[in-house]
Amino acid sequence: MLNVVIFGGPGSGKGTQSVYIAEKYGLFHLSTGDLLRAELKTKSALGQEIDSYISKGNLVPDKLMIDMLAGVLDRERPKVKGFIFDGFPRTLAQAEALNDMLAERDTNISVVLDMDVNDDELVKRLLNRGLTSGRSDDNEETIKSRLNVYHTQTAPVAAFYKEAGCLSKIKGIGTIEEIFGRIQNAIDKVK
Numbered sequence: 184m185l186n187v188v189i190f191g192g193p194g195s196g197k198g199t200q201s202v203y204i205a206e207k208y209g210l211f212h213l214s215t216g217d218l219l220r221a222e223l224k225t226k227s228a229l230g231q232e233i234d235s236y237i238s239k240g241n242l243v244p245d246k247l248m249i250d251m252l253a254g255v256l257d258r259e260r261p262k263v264k265g266f267i268f269d270g271f272p273r274t275l276a277q278a279e280a281l282n283d284m285l286a287e288r289d290t291n292i293s294v295v296l297d298m299d300v301n302d303d304e305l306v307k308r309l310l311n312r313g314l315t316s317g318r319s320d321d322n323e324e325t326i327k328s329r330l331n332v333y334h335t336q337t338a339p340v341a342a343f344y345k346e347a348g349c350l351s352k353i354k355g356i357g358t359i360e361e362i363f364g365r366i367q368n369a370i371d372k373v374k
């Protein structure tokens with residue numbers, strides 16, 4: 184299997200690039216943000232709990248996220264060549280859980296794409312998306328807290344993958360096509 188993790192700050196283009204990666208390599212696009220937003224739309228009790236985290240820019244608890252992910256992994260695995268993990272892992276506990284989940288299924292992570300975009304550009308993109316997205320987390324105050332959460336809780340995950348030797352830094356500034364070109368080079372090296 185080809186298992187790609189796309190990693191980076193909020194608005195670094197994870198969702199945007201994942202669509203192209205899934206299409207080109209025949210992977211299932213597993214976006215934890217999309218999974219959470221789908222649950223939120225149902226207005227279930229779980230959805231309301233999720234909203235209380237997302238609207239403040241906080242991460243939802245690891246256990247909830249890991250259980251949700253394992254279900255999708257088992258449902259989709261027989262149908263695809265691999266997965267693009269978009270927005271997961273976001274903590275060290277999630278990174279360790281993903282390693283275990285994949286090992287239990289006789290597979291592993293092929294490459295981790297580390298999208299390199301500076302904070303000013305991230306804020307600009309998210310405020311711009313906020314004009315039309317209707318997302319409760321695309322406003323100035325929540326964006327600040329998402330960036331803070333990224334730097335404190337998520338960025339250390341990069342060191343974990345660097346140590347494991349599968350981290351590939353991708354310059355995340357440029358046109359969407361240029362960035363996808365860089366991503367293809369990184370994936371084709373490990374395929």
Ligand code: B4P
Pocket residue numbers: 191192193194195196197198199200215216217219236237240241242243244248269270271272273277308309311312320329355356357358359362
């Ligand atoms: P996510 O849905 O993962 O979203 P994101 O970080 O906002 O965005 P992404 O990087 O995908 O940006 P996009 O391509 O859309 O997370 C949302 C929330 O869910 C989190 O804050 C958290 O609360 C929760 N959550 C998700 N996963 C979790 C987990 N594992 N554990 C706990 N909680 C979790 O790009 C953004 C904008 O930039 C778009 O408007 C796009 O058009 C634009 N753009 C993209 N590429 C561009 C380029 N090259 N140039 C200019 N603009 C570009």
